[in-house]
Amino acid sequence: MNPEIAKLGHVSLVTPNLDKSLWFFHDVIGLEITERSSDTVYLRANGEFEHHSLILKAGDRAYMDHIGWRVKRPEDVELFEHLLKKSGTEVQKLPKGQETGQGDAIRFQMPTGHNLELYYDVEKPLAPEGERSVLKNQTHKSWNRGISPRRIDHVNVWTSHDPGGAHNWLTEQLGFKMREYIRLDNGQVISGWMSVTPLVHDIAVMAEPNAPTPARLHHVAYWLDNAQDVLRACDILREHGITPDQGPGKHGISQALFTYVRDPGSGHRVELFSNGYLIFDPDWEPVEWTEEELALGLTLWGPTDYIPHRDNHAMDQTTEA
Structure with missing residues (x-):
């Protein structure tokens, strides 16, 4: 096996x-x-x-x-x-x-x-007394503090290398499946959304030719239950003096509602993410988006500055083993 x-x-x-x-x-x-x-x-x-x-x-x-x-x-x-x-x-x-x-x-x-x-092995500690949910299928109280996402959803990484090699490697070595991707008019695949679960992506690997290092983080995403929670998150961010980096908006790829925000202590980008769709078909065919459709695929509506090759603010990522 x-x-x-x-x-x-x-x-x-x-x-x-x-x-x-x-x-x-x-x-x-x-x-x-x-x-x-x-x-x-x-x-x-x-x-x-x-x-x-x-x-x-x-x-x-x-x-x-x-x-x-x-x-x-x-x-x-x-x-x-x-x-x-x-x-x-x-x-x-x-x-x-x-x-x-x-x-x-x-x-x-x-x-x-x-x-x-x-x-594989990981500890599963109980929440402290007083912070524990009454729900047996949840660890901490709902809405205990801040925006209160339910779980981590995915990670998006950028590279100055051809991402096609990374896409193939993830498939051949780790078993990831391509779900959606962007192909330029010259035939190059510059972005791929891949998963090992029914999510549209557990990881996305995208090209950023102008990145100063080949290994970059674009964002880590946390899941909120619904679109209203994403809007509520924007209110909470502003109440804490933080302006969202982008959004709210809706991706064409994944069909998810999103808002991006940066950690003021580091500049790392976080995506607050909800809705979208799941993939259960065993014979799913990857969805191709063309260069002409690139902007629509990345942002169906909302701010449209999230475009590969134009964002030079992705965070450095160490190359140490």
Whole structure:
């Protein structure tokens, strides 16, 4: 049996101002703190049982340390290690506990230089007394603080390399399926939305030829229940003195409602995301958007400045293993 990835687990972000970033993600976005040390904080959304979906680390600049993916079976970690090494990918083994709340893991790089991590075992701590939901199928109280997203949804990364190589690698090495993509008139595929779940994308890989480094983070997305929650989020952001980076609007690709906002402590971009559609068809054919349709695909309505090749503000991402 081939190893499989089950879901997006977490994203680890480095910030030059941990206190301000923690204020943003905890008090404004509304993520709950599960554990912290002097220089690292682990957070999760109110509907998440696993130890964390976001790691904030103190550092001298803003960059994404890694993206964590949970595999379907305990043995899949070792099976992926074997397959990746066989294909020529350098793999680092991480023992249980090296990342708080997580079991044995492996870390390696995409062809773009983005760091990925695979694991299965993860702690699922109860919420503290007084913050625990009365719902047995939810960890923390609803609307306990800030915007209160339910879960992490996806991550979007940019690269100055040809993203087609990354798309093929994600399919061949990790089992991702292409769901929607943009093809230019010259035949180049510049953006691809890919998933291992019924979501339209667990990860998107997009081209940014002007990026100063090949491995960039565009955004990490958190899921809100409906469109009204996205509008409510905009009110909450402004009440905290924060202006959304873009939105609200609606993507053509994914059909989702969205608002983008930047963490004032680091500049990392967060997407607040809702609606859209799910894919259950086993014979799904990837949807192609042409160069002429590019703007419509990215923004059906709302501000239209979210265009590849025109945004030079994506955050640096380390190339360290």
